[in-house]
Amino acid sequence: MSALSRRTLLRGALGGATVALGLPFLEAFVGRGARAAESVHPLRFGTWSWGCGVNPARWVPQRTGVGVDFPVELQALVPWKDRLTVLSGFDARLDGQPNFPHHSGVAALRAGIAPEADLRIP
Numbered sequence: 001m002s003a004l005s006r007r008t009l010l011r012g013a014l015g016g017a018t019v020a021l022g023l024p025f026l027e028a029f030v031g032r033g034a035r036a037a038e039s040v041h042p043l044r045f046g047t048w049s050w051g052c053g054v055n056p057a058r059w060v061p062q063r064t065g066v067g068v069d070f071p072v073e074l075q076a077l078v079p080w081k082d083r084l085t086v087l088s089g090f091d092a093r094l095d096g097q098p099n100f101p102h103h104s105g106v107a108a109l110r111a112g113i114a115p116e117a118d119l120r121i122p
Contacts, residue, residue, distance in 0.1 A: 047088045060088045 058073045068086065069079050077084060091110055107115040 045110070049109055056088075061086055 012117070040065060058071050061068050061074070063069045064086075068081065070081060074086065096114075104115055
């Protein structure tokens with residue numbers, strides 16, 4: 001992949017969608033030495049949240065650690081179980097703030113605090 005200047009990338013940006021399309025190409029800005037020194041795949045962190053909750057019996061493993069048992073809703077992830085960590089038991093306390101169905105929990109889990117009354121989810 002040829003190197004791109006930041007100016008070239010931003011000059012063609014017509015809005016957020018264009019920048020989002022350009023993001024996968026940002027690795028072109030990394031020098032060759034940095035790529036050569038990279039010996040392992042980068043770590044990734046992903047989260048899922050359900051505004052109305054989940055059925056714990058179908059989602060939360062009964063046994064944790066190396067011999068984790070993947071419940072029915074996680075069965076599709078079994079091929080990658082050695083590379084995954086399942087986090088559960090989070091509770092988004094609202095601290096007296098109003099509850100916005102489907103949004104309060106996501107905002108609290110991502111930000112670490114209860115959302116304010118002027119909650120705006122992009």
